Amino acid sequence: MTNLAMELTGGFGIDRLDLQERPVRDPGPGEARLRVEFASLNRRDLLLVEGVYNPRQMLPIVPCSDGAGIVEAVGPGCERLRVGDRAVLHFFTGWLSGEPDSAKLATALGGPGGDGTLQQTLIVPESALAKIPETLSTEAAATLPCAGLTAWSAVVDLGGLKPGSVVVTQGTGGVSLFALQFARMMGARVIATTSSDDKARTLLRLGADLVVNYRTNPDWARAARDGAGGPIDLIVDVGGGDTLEASLRMIRPGGTIALIGVLGGAKASITLPLAVMRQVRLQGVTCGHREGFEAMLRGIDRHGIDPVISHRFPLALAREAFACMRDNAHVGKIVVDLR
Numbered sequence: 001m002t003n004l005a006m007e008l009t010g011g012f013g014i015d016r017l018d019l020q021e022r023p024v025r026d027p028g029p030g031e032a033r034l035r036v037e038f039a040s041l042n043r044r045d046l047l048l049v050e051g052v053y054n055p056r057q058m059l060p061i062v063p064c065s066d067g068a069g070i071v072e073a074v075g076p077g078c079e080r081l082r083v084g085d086r087a088v089l090h091f092f093t094g095w096l097s098g099e100p101d102s103a104k105l106a107t108a109l110g111g112p113g114g115d116g117t118l119q120q121t122l123i124v125p126e127s128a129l130a131k132i133p134e135t136l137s138t139e140a141a142a143t144l145p146c147a148g149l150t151a152w153s154a155v156v157d158l159g160g161l162k163p164g165s166v167v168v169t170q171g172t173g174g175v176s177l178f179a180l181q182f183a184r185m186m187g188a189r190v191i192a193t194t195s196s197d198d199k200a201r202t203l204l205r206l207g208a209d210l211v212v213n214y215r216t217n218p219d220w221a222r223a224a225r226d227g228a229g230g231p232i233d234l235i236v237d238v239g240g241g242d243t244l245e246a247s248l249r250m251i252r253p254g255g256t257i258a259l260i261g262v263l264g265g266a267k268a269s270i271t272l273p274l275a276v277m278r279q280v281r282l283q284g285v286t287c288g289h290r291e292g293f294e295a296m297l298r299g300i301d302r303h304g305i306d307p308v309i310s311h312r313f314p315l316a317l318a319r320e321a322f323a324c325m326r327d328n329a330h331v332g333k334i335v336v337d338l339r
């Protein structure tokens, strides 16, 4: 069997990604080898390839953090999984439960934690894998580790929602669509923003109660607040520099802004009293732990949530997959097929 990997070798940039054959080794004690059948892209993977995520990243590196496939071999002492099981990778391989700390956060796949999922085999601690529920395809499972768990942590674990709560999501990227789906699962009303009336159709199909186009409507924040039908309890903020001030103005006193992304800039100028005087919770979210990941898999299984897959590319065309994300041509997740 081949073990092809798409790796960055000579420098950063989408056009520096190259297909290489890599050696395969047997898993050691406590390790499992996954035959990665599908990977999916996250914004951080694009930023890593472009040299923005960590300009000092050592090369070569295989990018991407999300993947799922079949357990091909297990080392001594492995008890949770068997050869032949379908399994999905947990993003922070060393954050199993509890609060984050620097050591746990240093275990992110496809970055500080080492090579990522754009390769046909990957050896990880067995504890970094979760079984895929019967109702979920391997391809769909591969969309979940980073974007899915981030949205789950923000909406289900940290969002403080009750049935009938109001949630605002921004854009139609991976995190935002999962946030919309989980908020609907929790019985919340969802106001979603997007840059495109065409993309808005997907938001409405997923159950958004109102969609506001922030490109054609300069007063989109007011339109979202006026159309919310009640105080806004949670905003899933992925715009960062572009959107945080608007989020602060929209959120109800005591509400939560989940700080997740910086698509519109990593620095923000904000009116602090809006948070201080109204007891707004600014909640950073960085993916989550394996306990949450397994809870999310159970939730998706029970509620029949279907991840939105926008584009599919074979491994050999991974450069085009990254270009698709760079151009914001996608709605939901971009999948790479490694079979």
Ligand SMILES: NC(=O)c1ccc[n+]([C@@H]2O[C@H](COP(=O)([O-])OP(=O)(O)OC[C@H]3O[C@@H](n4cnc5c(N)ncnc54)[C@H](OP(=O)(O)O)[C@@H]3O)[C@@H](O)[C@H]2O)c1
Pocket (backbone or CB within 6 Å): 041, 042, 043, 044, 146, 147, 150, 170, 171, 172, 173, 174, 175, 176, 193, 194, 195, 196, 199, 238, 239, 242, 243, 259, 260, 261, 262, 263, 264, 265, 285, 286, 287, 288, 325, 328, 329, 330, 332
């Ligand atoms: N903290 C974490 O654990 C974590 C985990 C995953 C991702 N993230 C971060 O969350 C953000 C989203 O990640 P993703 O993987 O979901 O990205 P993505 O799939 O690439 O999402 C991109 C989409 O977001 C929308 N968008 C772009 N710029 C925007 C802006 N300035 N304001 C509002 N919406 C904007 C666009 O949708 P429309 O055209 O529909 O507007 C665009 O197509 C990134 O910054 C990423 O680094 C953080």
